[in-house]
Amino acid sequence: MASMEKRLQKELLALTKDPPVGVKVNTDAITKNLAEWTVDLEGAPGTVFEGENFQLQFKFGSRYPFDSPQVMFIGPNIPLHPHVYSNGHICLSILTDDWSPALSVQSVCLSVVSMLSSCKEKKRPPDNALYVKTCSKNPKKTRWWYHDDSV
């Protein structure tokens, strides 16, 4: 537990001091609970999400960074993207199978922004209706099939 908090403190400091473009941590909410973060993301200029704002929620377990964080979109604007379900769940392999403890909140945010940026057509995943009806609240409990690397 202690090592998880120490690392999160480090990440928080680095991310507030030197945030990547379009990524902003909501530090007010974090002071209460280090295990739950909200990050504001901006749609990158020149992409279909230009001018849009999104909120990404991170939940860290006591075994972070050995276990991946639980990451999903929350709030009023869930990006209309073939890998993002309408309940905010994201189909992105680094969030489960391809997680590595060398990844960080910053690298996850950049991967999500990059995933959004490569989208050409705004649409939901084809199985959205069924998935949203049947899935667990925790996206990490989903057995994801990573079958499409193009978006």
Add this chain to the structure above:
Amino acid sequence: MGNCLKSPNTDDISLLRGSDAGPEVSSEQSANMGPPPPYQESIPIYHPSPNVSRPANQLTEEEQIKIAQRLGLINHLPTGVFDGTSKKAKECCICMEEFLLGDMLRFLPCMHTYHKDCIDDWLMRSFICPSCLEPVDAALLTTYETS
């Protein structure tokens, strides 16, 4: 086939580090609570895959073999003490702390270096280098074949 991951009192960490790591429940705690019910006896938790945690007695035979092999392979990876001479290895990217003089390190075949405790914890879940995603055992096996 016998159970190669026996003993409820030694966990994966203590097998790796010697006897310094005690059981997770402190003696103070257990004194307050009285003897634990049988099903709460401290059975070591293993991580056959990342994000999967299972007590030793609930592992499949396949997982037991996998973990036993990992323990063996980890012990073949070189270790050392950080003496400040390496210009390349400065920080452990698992805990994000800078290496300090005297820290115990472990060196992977891909030349990535971590704190011994940090990387051993990860290697018990996955044999992929966190930095370059190179499979650690593939490199080890090639070393065996060529030497």
